[in-house]
Amino acid sequence: MIELRPERLIPQNFQNSSLEMTNKDTFTNHLNRINSAPAWLLDLKRASWDKFVSTSMPKHTDDTWRFTNTKNLNLDKYHQISDIKSIKKESFEEQSNQLNLISGKIVFVDDHQCRDTEFDTELKEKGVIWTTLEDAFLNHRDLIKKYVTGKLPNLGAEKFGSLHHSLMTNGIFLYIPQGIEIDLPFTVYNWTSTMGMAVFPHTIIITDKYAKVNLVSFFKSMEPNIQNLAISCSNIYAGIGSQITFTAIQDWNLKTQSYHLNTANADQDANIKNININVGSAYMRHEHHTQMFGLGSKTDTYSLSLTTGEQEFDQRSLQTHSAPNTNSDLLFKNTLLDSSRTIFSGLIRVNENAQKTDAYQTNRNLLLSESAEANSLPGLEILADDVKCSHGATSGRLDDNQIFYLLSRGITKKTAQQLMVFGFLEEIIDKLDNQDLANRVRDIIRKKLPK
Amino acid sequence: MDSLEIKNLNVTIENKKILDDFSLTLPKGEVHALMGPNGSGKSTLAKTLAGHPDYSVVAGESLVDGKNMIGLSPDEIARSGMFMAFQYPSEISGVSIANFIRAAITARLQKDEELQATQYYKQLYEKMDLLKMDRKFTSRSINSGFSGGEKKRCEILQMMMLKPKYAVLDETDSGLDIDALRIVADGVNKMRSPDIGILVITHYHRLLSYIVPDKVHVIYNGQIVQSGDKELAFELDKKGYDWIKNESVTSL
């Protein structure tokens, strides 16, 4: 049995409160539990809860929920009570060790930090902040206040985003001071362990001028059969000339309903690379808004998905160019098996002043079964005239000729298919730029492909 | 009168002075070379003469047979008989070479004149043969997917078809291998006649071994600092531009 770290914001004896997401007591109880939180945070939470209550559940007729099976969405059967005391430490210790060479590590189970923060002391001395939100609320109050603002991508899942901000208690805060370049990634593991538990992991990454950082976030479930609601939000701000790479490995179990709502904001000449590996969840909504507000900034967004069974991945992205000479690229690759569904809805918006913009957006879907379904809504809204923009979407099957070629070399059909799927996804894996991580991702994919 | 006369041209781009009281006279029937190091103002001169909107003429004149071109729109200048071969010709997809040149010729006709299609194609094919261009080129989009050599040959083809009074060849040798250089030079040499004045702008003397100029001018800091016969080009090649830089400093 593991020792819980001393709770800071949340007292441990709250087992008696019944917490259903839509119940009006939920929020009252939550506020009671975090009464030591700063006043501005409580204000933000109250405003978010009001928004949550006043926003209705999505309908499939809503433009931002086109093609989604909205009837599968619900918030009723989840609570915020954890019984993490019963978890065996070894079970996640071992698995929270995907990368060997790292700059730091934080592990959460059901939104509670369950082991000490690992952190390269040299970096700490240079002024890098790598800590939990809980800690930041107490020890970096002024700094964190600027960045916990309730910001959402606003691509449709505002109800869920508001719920996140109302009930969110923990997450990570990563701040890199001016000129500090860090190559080894920071890693964070977000585990769920309790049946019915709702988690709200929050991620903040800030780089000051010319800084460079890389964060890898793992989202995993301890057991294959626990049902969880996960609403994760991340806000990234890349300062002038800085570089941020943020990789999210979404590997929840197949019973989880998950929302990953991300914003990325690039200042002048900054460069943000975001890579999403999505394999878990019964239903996943992934919203991603990249905003290039600084002259000459650049963002790259990549996603790899592998869906099986009845999984539904609902991906919505927006690339906003609001400054001249900005550049964005987006590539979403989905592989679909069984009766799974994917939705990709992407928009490039080039504002009037964003002249000399290059923007690209591509969605490629590989359908491997008769009842898989891929929906694609690639969009462009171009208000400037000196631009180069294009989008493409293809959906199709494995190439018969290529399969035949492999078979003719004596490879079995299953293996040939696997090779081709890897061939299809390798383009994204390649973007990870980290062999260790690439191998972990390949393992995850291999495990999920039919044997 | 029968000359391209550039008089005290002062040109700025984004308030930065590039040409500083530049003067040069190119009589019809002659070929002059303008040489100079990078950033000396060579390309600015070419674009200014063609009326590019990015270049502001603060003072000076560009006289085509006595008529000032400064202030005219690029197409008016072109129709007055001034041709520029671009260093980096634009790619225009969807517009075929044949249609483009035809449109350009038609723009030069009087209201009641009509272009004879058969005559036009006969001429076009003749010139293309001279430049060793495949006939199928006519249906390709202007410069779209062309190699460096193809682009420059296409520029010379247009010059041959439009028969300008004065032509400015801006770094026409850049991006050409030796075979392409020879073909382009051959084309220019065939154009030489008492009816045309040609200004060859180049960084290297290489092109000038094929197109032998009547005069060579050296531009530095937006001004002509040396003029001479074709030997100047070879001297320049041997001694390099630093020689000119030093010369111009000492001459001050």
Next chain:
Amino acid sequence: MAVKSTIEIDQEKGNFHYDTQYNYDAGTGLDENTIRYISDVKGEDKSLLDFRLKALKIFESKALPTHWATQDLENINFDKIRYYLAKGQQPSRSWDEVPDDVKETFERLGIPEQERKFLAGVEAQFDSEAAYSNTKEQLKKEGVIFIGPTEGLKEYPEIFQKWFGKVIPTGDNKFSALNSAVFSGGSFIYIPPGVKVRQPLQAYFRINAENFGQFERTLIIADEGAEITYMEGCTAPKFETATLHSAVVELIALKGAKIQYITVQNWSNNVFNLVTKRGMAMEEAEIRWIDCNIGSRLTMKYPAVILKGAKSRGEVLSIALANDRQHQDTGAKMIHAADETTSNIISKSISIGSGRSSYRGLVNIPKHLKKCKNNTECDALLVNSKSRTDTYPAITLKGDDNSIQHEASVSKVSAEQIFYMMQRGLSEGEAMSLSVNGFVNDLISQFPMEYSVELKRLIDMEMEGSVG
């Protein structure tokens, strides 16, 4: 070297109108009485009146689609529109019998001249009713029917009723409901099995009166193995106030039949042009929409093909030119409903000045279909800094034996390109129109010859006007 056009679409040519005496006028605004009046004037039976009244209810119950479409729709004042205006005589079979003012209108637009030249049949609609309709004798002998929908229902009820409103149900959208309530004029065409009509049939739609709404209804049925090309042209004078054109066009291509439907729209700048067009292609049939949208204040039009029979084929080739203060909101829909069906969409839009163009597309290949294919290409060209372009396709593909491919791009006519061409002696307008023509060239080359020449001429004219 000038090739005479098939459809005169010179904008200036269309900018005139006559003070016409109308014998029948449903007044302004729309209610049950308007519908009863129209139905009564047209001498319709009760079933059609009921159809219209039901459509009115649907129209009234449906909201404007402003949650996805432009707010500009709210500027249509349905109470100020005149829904039916007619002189009240049967369409003339002979040109001489056409009333003088109407005749002059169409003569100025060049209609009779074209008919003599190469059309197999022509119909010219003046406001609500056809003023002139003529079909070559040979075609009549072969059983080709080319008349108005009212006559179609009266004279050929068995064919008409079988298909009328079947491809586009009344409640498909607010404007199809409006059309169903007040439709008048349009074409009913039937091509018997195996008859291949070599020359095109043409309809010409003319709005003459201010504040008028034109609501023609077209139904074309190509029986098994039949082939037909239909062309429509539209113009209206430039009035002070907005005018509404809201047509419904249904095509049915039975087994092995081919229908090609060509539109050149050149409405003046205050016409709201909200049109529903859809075809149904049976086994091995082919439907092709060629749609050129120039002019109008707002055009919303998304020609569709339902690929109902195996191996059927659908195609939409469209060009939209949005000049100053115009919004071209166009696109295409391909609904695959059988195996081995293929569809192709090529859309080119040009935004000039403050013009705005939007592409909306829908491609659906549902479950359990085999070997279906869709290809979509939509390219937008921007000319100068105030213009705007949007692309919103929606693509659904199920199953592992089909494929779709969608490519879209946005590019611009750069200042450098214009300068290059001007250096060769072209004026700015010529340079722009050359590059715009270059942009649409590969698409136009797939159009019938006479048609592409006219279109190029029209683009030249638009570009000349946009410089300065």
